[in-house]
Amino acid sequence: MAKHKLPRKSTHIDMTAMCDVAFLLLTFFMLATKFKPDEPVVVKTPSSISDIIMPENSILLTVDPSGKVFFDYDNKKAKALLIDKVNTEKGLNLTDAEKESFKRGASFGLPFNQMKGYLAIDPINQKNYKFTGIPIDTTTYMADINELAYWVQAARTAGQETGTPPRICIKCDASTVYPRVKDVIKTLTKNKIDRFNLVTSLEAIPEGTAAAMERDATAPAKKPSTKTQ
Amino acid sequence: MAEIDTSGGGKKKGPGVKKAKKLSTRIDLTPMVDLGFLLITFFIFTTTMSKPKTMEIMMPTEDSVKKEDQTKAKDYCTMTILLSKEHRVYYYTGLADDPLAPPTLEVTYFQNKNGIRDALIAHKKKVYEERLNGMPGHKADDEPVIIIKPDYNSQYEDMVNILDEMQINGLNTYAMIDITDVDKGFITATEAANAGN
Numbered sequence: 001m002a003k004h005k006l007p008r009k010s011t012h013i014d015m016t017a018m019c020d021v022a023f024l025l026l027t028f029f030m031l032a033t034k035f036k037p038d039e040p041v042v043v044k045t046p047s048s049i050s051d052i053i054m055p056e057n058s059i060l061l062t063v064d065p066s067g068k069v070f071f072d073y074d075n076k077k078a079k080a081l082l083i084d085k086v087n088t089e090k091g092l093n094l095t096d097a098e099k100e101s102f103k104r105g106a107s108f109g110l111p112f113n114q115m116k117g118y119l120a121i122d123p124i125n126q127k128n129y130k131f132t133g134i135p136i137d138t139t140t141y142m143a144d145i146n147e148l149a150y151w152v153q154a155a156r157t158a159g160q161e162t163g164t165p166p167r168i169c170i171k172c173d174a175s176t177v178y179p180r181v182k183d184v185i186k187t188l189t190k191n192k193i194d195r196f197n198l199v200t201s202l203e204a205i206p207e208g209t210a211a212a213m214e215r216d217a218t219a220p221a222k223k224p225s226t227k228t229q
Numbered sequence: 230m231a232e233i234d235t236s237g238g239g240k241k242k243g244p245g246v247k248k249a250k251k252l253s254t255r256i257d258l259t260p261m262v263d264l265g266f267l268l269i270t271f272f273i274f275t276t277t278m279s280k281p282k283t284m285e286i287m288m289p290t291e292d293s294v295k296k297e298d299q300t301k302a303k304d305y306c307t308m309t310i311l312l313s314k315e316h317r318v319y320y321y322t323g324l325a326d327d328p329l330a331p332p333t334l335e336v337t338y339f340q341n342k343n344g345i346r347d348a349l350i351a352h353k354k355k356v357y358e359e360r361l362n363g364m365p366g367h368k369a370d371d372e373p374v375i376i377i378k379p380d381y382n383s384q385y386e387d388m389v390n391i392l393d394e395m396q397i398n399g400l401n402t403y404a405m406i407d408i409t410d411v412d413k414g415f416i417t418a419t420e421a422a423n424a425g426n
Binding site for chain 2: 012014015016018019022023025026029033045046047048049050051052053054055058063071085117169171172173174175176177178179180182185188189194195196197198199201202204209210211214
């Protein structure tokens, strides 16, 4: 029997193409994404069918499961004005470095009298700070004693001065009890803010409901999705 | 003489000519690929692709609601939803303004079948049928009115869920207001009655 000789093949694979793909993806991710903002607490938001994207330059009020309120403002220019205003009105005696730290910093939840101590900390160690939440006074909800109302009002004024009035978003944990949420909402409504957004995660529209019919009517070209239930 | 050696090495050279070792121009790119994917993984984990989704809500403020603009909700249009502990939902139709005839509270949950959604759909259908029956006070453009009253032991999730149900079922007239002691009394009475069964 004649032995059939197989040609010897190299085990080396040309990696150039794979390398190209890897760096193409890398470039895409670098350009298309934004760094996750530091979050002081992990908040699991409830889901809804709303698909309104969170507006730019918004004030974000985070409420954790125990009801602590954190404040964040996604507008560096307005934040600089805001801390100047807070510094003079509340007499915090902040240094320029501490103001800069506020401008760059993420969500915080502190009463005014602890602000200086917090901002003096090195930014790397700030995330280990034990926040107590922004105090909400529930007797009148007015900005003179309700610190959350003061922050929101001052931030809105600062935002208007920079030409971009902010919208207010509330990001609250699903398991927070209603009275804590009510305090935050009352703080806003008592200060004449009646429109705001609640941050929710997206869920599918249940089939056969009015919302599903409306969606199908506005997008008739789209194939009706298969039933999942 | 300077000469470029292009031969494959088969030819014999003179004794004085040094033979340069032929190096491959191929570089092993495997480590570079590794690095590329490592960086991709890093970027995926540290960044957010999409902005979070939000739901818009409008709350009545004391200034925005003028006394003269207020119209009383019609009895047959109104449905009151009370959010209670353990994701429980109580609801009754009508205004319940007669203390002598307290409403019967139905209890349900946020489940898909026989949950609050079915109750809302049934209520909407009922209003749309009854508004055309020509009874005094019934007008053809009456819309169902939903009053949401979260109790103090309900959770934020319940509030979002019920607001979401409004959107799911196309109910545009709703209001979220504070729970009253009367409504709390209804819940306690219903709980007591159910416990007896």
